[in-house]
Amino acid sequence: MKKLFIRIFDFFNTIESKIAFYPTLLAFSGFLVALLMIYLEQHGISRKIMDVFPLLMVEDGDTALTVLSACLGGLISLMVFSFSMVMLLLSQASNNYSPRLLPGLISDKRHQLILGVYMATILYNIFTLFSIEPSEKKYTLPGFSVLLGIGFTILCLAAFIYFIHNISQSIQINNILDNIFQSAEKRLQKLIESEDSANNDFPNTDNWYEYKAGRSGYFQNISIMNILNICEEEKTKIYLTVPKGFFVLKNSVFIKSEKKLDEKIVDSIISNISFARGELIEDNYILAFKQITEIAVKAMSPGINDPGTAINAIDYLTDLFALRMQKKDNGVIVQDEKATLKIAVVSFEELIYNVMASLRTYCKHDPIMVEKLLWMLKYLQVQPAASEEYRNAVKNEMKTLLKQAKKAFDSKKDEIAIENMASD
Numbered sequence: 001m002k003k004l005f006i007r008i009f010d011f012f013n014t015i016e017s018k019i020a021f022y023p024t025l026l027a028f029s030g031f032l033v034a035l036l037m038i039y040l041e042q043h044g045i046s047r048k049i050m051d052v053f054p055l056l057m058v059e060d061g062d063t064a065l066t067v068l069s070a071c072l073g074g075l076i077s078l079m080v081f082s083f084s085m086v087m088l089l090l091s092q093a094s095n096n097y098s099p100r101l102l103p104g105l106i107s108d109k110r111h112q113l114i115l116g117v118y119m120a121t122i123l124y125n126i127f128t129l130f131s132i133e134p135s136e137k138k139y140t141l142p143g144f145s146v147l148l149g150i151g152f153t154i155l156c157l158a159a160f161i162y163f164i165h166n167i168s169q170s171i172q173i174n175n176i177l178d179n180i181f182q183s184a185e186k187r188l189q190k191l192i193e194s195e196d197s198a199n200n201d202f203p204n205t206d207n208w209y210e211y212k213a214g215r216s217g218y219f220q221n222i223s224i225m226n227i228l229n230i231c232e233e234e235k236t237k238i239y240l241t242v243p244k245g246f247f248v249l250k251n252s253v254f255i256k257s258e259k260k261l262d263e264k265i266v267d268s269i270i271s272n273i274s275f276a277r278g279e280l281i282e283d284n285y286i287l288a289f290k291q292i293t294e295i296a297v298k299a300m301s302p303g304i305n306d307p308g309t310a311i312n313a314i315d316y317l318t319d320l321f322a323l324r325m326q327k328k329d330n331g332v333i334v335q336d337e338k339a340t341l342k343i344a345v346v347s348f349e350e351l352i353y354n355v356m357a358s359l360r361t362y363c364k365h366d367p368i369m370v371e372k373l374l375w376m377l378k379y380l381q382v383q384p385a386a387s388e389e390y391r392n393a394v395k396n397e398m399k400t401l402l403k404q405a406k407k408a409f410d411s412k413k414d415e416i417a418i419e420n421m422a423s424d
Helices: 002-016 021-042 045-052 061-096 099-106 109-130 143-170 173-194 224-234 263-271 286-299 307-324 348-363 367-381 388-408 412-423
Strands: 209-212 217-222 238-240 253-257 273-276 332-335 338-343
Touching (some): 021 045, 109 143, 253 263, 286 348, 348 367, 367 388, 388 412
Antiparallel strands (some): 332 338
């Protein structure tokens, strides 16, 4: 039962990020509301309401058909325009910033809900039109259904105004960076809080039994309690060799066990781990570092040439690195004060090297960008750290940056400026 629940949960997480998920649900709800109104009209709901509020009802079949047809045509045009705006947003974000941003923009629930409201109203108006006869009189016309169709159309117009406002905000780089940062910050805070009782004492796994994943995909989610129970039942310890959020190859070693496991137990462990074809910041904060770094690198490319965006990206990276320094390079999970499960993690030294390697390549020729990177590294040196090795890694990156920048600069004045800044 637990395995079935995990599979259903993973399936829901996968389809929820698709752009058609919420529009499909809301469109189906519009169809159901239309059927409900047809049923209620057969029981005279319009006649009862007309006796109380006669001014709110359409009293002629031809007028009702004309009004609903006009609403329907306008909504279809509105929906086409809105979809075009979404595609333009995705294209612009991909070209100017990074293709990695597309999954996050596509999964924006506000855009999906607005498009879903359009679809639901269109389907409702279509099926309401089917129930209207041009020759119908005042007391046989589905007046309340027509009134609802007009009301839904007005709601769509209000949603369109909000849609234009929201999409104009979504394309701004500051908002994109802020959304990425907030998602990664929440994930990191959660991981830091979970390390309060963490135990670093985990045995060496070099001689442990090795097992392959048997399937490929991004290591997205894991049912920790189920795997801890398996460890307890089998009297073993388990080490997952791939960090969460990274791509797992089906023929690579993914599981290491202190004791030998039979095939059924290995399959049971794999069944408690979900694999996806895409990456999410909510599951992998490392992706946020990648995305922000790619935005900075793209901004410094000759085709874009936008150092202001690169500076903004470095500001967000500085804040994220300062938070990451509070997290231990430790993936040990403890149950009953025993370290029985360990998941591989990306060390701080490896993380800052990967980020700085890309930034050095594209920013070392620009004195202003080099000064900004030095400012970031100097700031990180004085931040609280879970290990003194983190500060050593920052110091090494600063030395490497200065060395490469001096070789790239043509002006002696620029060399002196960054040397003075580094020594302050």
